[in-house]
Amino acid sequence: MELEAIPGVGSKTATALSELDDPERALRTGDVAELASAPGITEGRAAAIARGAIRERHGDPGGFLATDRAKELYRDALGLLKDRTVTSYGDKRLETLYPSGVESRIQEVQEFAERAVERDPDPEVLDALADVEPLAEPRDVTVRDRCLATADAERYSEAQRAIPELTVEVVEDARDLADLARGYSTVIALDEAFAGVAVDGDVRVEPDALERPAEVVPERVLAFYASNRECLQAAARVHRVAGIDPPLDLDALESALERVNSEGTVVGDDELDRLTRAIDDLDAAVSTAESVANDALRTAIEEQDVTVEGSDLLSLVEQGAGVDSLLSRELSDEHAEAVAQAREELIESLELDSGEAEVARRAFPEEPTFPVERDEEVVTRLREDLQAAKDRRAARRKRELAADLADRRDDAERLVRTALELDVELAIARFAADFDCVMPxxxxxxxxxxxxxxxxxxxxxxxxxxxxxxxxxxxxxxxxxxxxxxxxxxxxxxxxxxxxxxxxxxxxxxxxxxxxxxxxxxxxxxxxxxxxxxxxxxxxxxxxxxxxxxxxxxxxxxxxxxxxxxxxxxxxxxxxxxxxxxxxxxxxxxxxxxxxxxxxxxxxxxxxxxxxxxxxxxxxxxxxxxxxxxxxxxxxxxxxxxxxxxxxxxxxxxxxxxSTPELIVEKLAGGAGTASNGSSGGRSDPRDGDSSEEFYDRLLEKF
CATH class of the missing domain: 3.40.50.300 (P-loop containing nucleotide triphosphate hydrolases)
Known part of the structure; x- marks a missing residue:
């Protein structure tokens, strides 16, 4: 369809419409919501464009409503229909219906209306429709922990257009890739020439990355479902209550939606939740473990009778030894037990796995000290390991969920469109039922x-x-x-x-x-x-x-x-x-x-x-x-x-x-009766003395 051939669509509007995924489908079906998502197109303007496209398709010259009063009655009729919609989409979609003298257009809507009047406007369906709205396209998805890298200028521009969510960097050699790897958790090189280059960090050479956006930036897919989560769930309810065959497995869709929250974060994964808690609770858990060790060691010292011979004490002092040496000599077993308690407290409270527990144990050294203190370097290492594990897990789960949901997007869009169109059909059905209508x-x-x-x-x-x-x-x-x-x-x-x-x-x-x-x-x-x-x-x-x-x-x-x-x-x-x-x-x-x-x-x-x-x-x-x-x-x-x-x-x-005056005169003529004649004072007019009934009779003769 030539966009500028549509009545009322100029070059600027055509350019805006061309940015839609499928403008021809939107114009063909009168999808006002989709048309209104084009830059600078309001819902009212979208309805006018849809009407223009319909006219173009049917060769409709327009002008059916030739006077102001005719247009006023059309708006009144449209208002009665709009009053019976539930969604804002239904309200605007009805504006694509207009009176036409073209047979093909009339028949097209008649077929739609005949199906519509068979619908049952069940209150439960109407209630479910209340939460359905046109799907929104997230506009501000930005991912900062990954980047794309290329040495080719054309590839650079292509990457910016294809995956705007990621930063695209220009590189010349492996050294540039290494520099990027220090600033990003993942670097995706788009050039085959970098294959086999050994660089520290997570650097992947994926020349076909732009063809797999759902894998490279799963956040795009998840953001779409996150933004439209409630709407999709409502559309699924509409299909169930109305008994409409859905275009996809509703149970599977709802299960997938439960795994992504409104921020686009994957939820419902036990391992990911464990790692998140461990990172959040790490500092508090280490402090608690220190307290456990020191409380145990303090109790052991208070209960222990420590005897130090004078010569031993003198020897320790001459050697510059302190309490650590004394602990090592007199309370080595008690100190080891306290450290073991601290390690177990840390591992159990954070629910660490075997590999993480191995690092956690080193957070409390075996060398006798009092009070027992953490090794900050080890704690930092543990935090980094947990964060890395969390990031890997989250990225993998994002990719898996995005791959699953990406394949369902078209069907999800049809699910919502069907629900929205049902609102239009039910409005017509309610109109027909409320006013005892028939098809002409x-x-x-x-x-x-x-x-x-x-x-x-x-x-x-x-x-x-x-x-x-x-x-x-x-x-x-x-x-x-x-x-x-x-x-x-x-x-x-x-x-x-x-x-x-x-x-x-x-x-x-x-x-x-x-x-x-x-x-x-x-x-x-x-x-x-x-x-x-x-x-x-x-x-x-x-x-x-x-x-x-x-x-x-x-x-x-x-x-x-x-x-x-x-x-x-x-x-x-x-x-x-x-x-x-x-x-x-x-x-x-x-x-x-x-x-x-x-x-x-x-x-x-x-x-x-x-x-x-x-x-x-x-x-x-x-x-x-x-x-x-x-x-x-x-x-x-x-x-x-x-x-x-x-x-x-x-x-x-x-x-x-x-006329009304004739009726009134007729009524008076038939019910006036005979009036009092009285003296007329010598009048010569032959009508003198007439009754009022005769007066009304003569008036009635004029009609």
Missing amino acids: EFVPEPSESGDSTRGSSSRGASGFDISGGRSPLLDVAFEAVEPVDYDVSGVALLSGVNSGGKTSTLDLVALVTILAHMGLPVPAESVRIQRFGELHYHAKTQGTLDAGAFEATLREFAGLATGGTRTSSEDADAGGNRLVLVDELESITEPGASAKIIAGILEELRGRDVTGVFVSHLAAEIREMADYDVPVDGIEAQGLEDGELVVNRSPVKNHLAR
């Missing part, structure tokens, strides 16, 4: 575009046909929303009483259209819908528009009437038909001109590739002014109860609905 059926394109005939024979042939639709965007509990049945083929006027649900019906049609073209289930009992290329939703304006805004509105309708700016190939790929929803266009200008303008617009749209619903209180006037029989549907109010409208929310086909 897309009907074939009508054989003759521009057919504006309506009636039972055309029901569902084109346009849309919604049965039992309920909008989850209303400000009432979803269970309380009345279902709506509505179908339109061609362009229709929608009439109805104030607050009868005309705008809500338009919102429902728009929402169903948006979700269907996203490839998602829709909140209805059934939906048949034509594939549209654009959705134009003009919301009701507040007040009359100024001349400039009015002109702009007319220009937009002129574009609809003339087919817009798309090429014929784009129309074919993205659905040539447009859905136009207009809410009280008469509010944009003076009432006297509104009916004429709307009638003219309907005449221009007739016979075009347009399906439309125009909500208007001027339906009768518009129909009179139009040069054809404009279809009019009505949301019929059945009456007033306690001052509240009783409304049939489903539009009635080919019916001009009565």
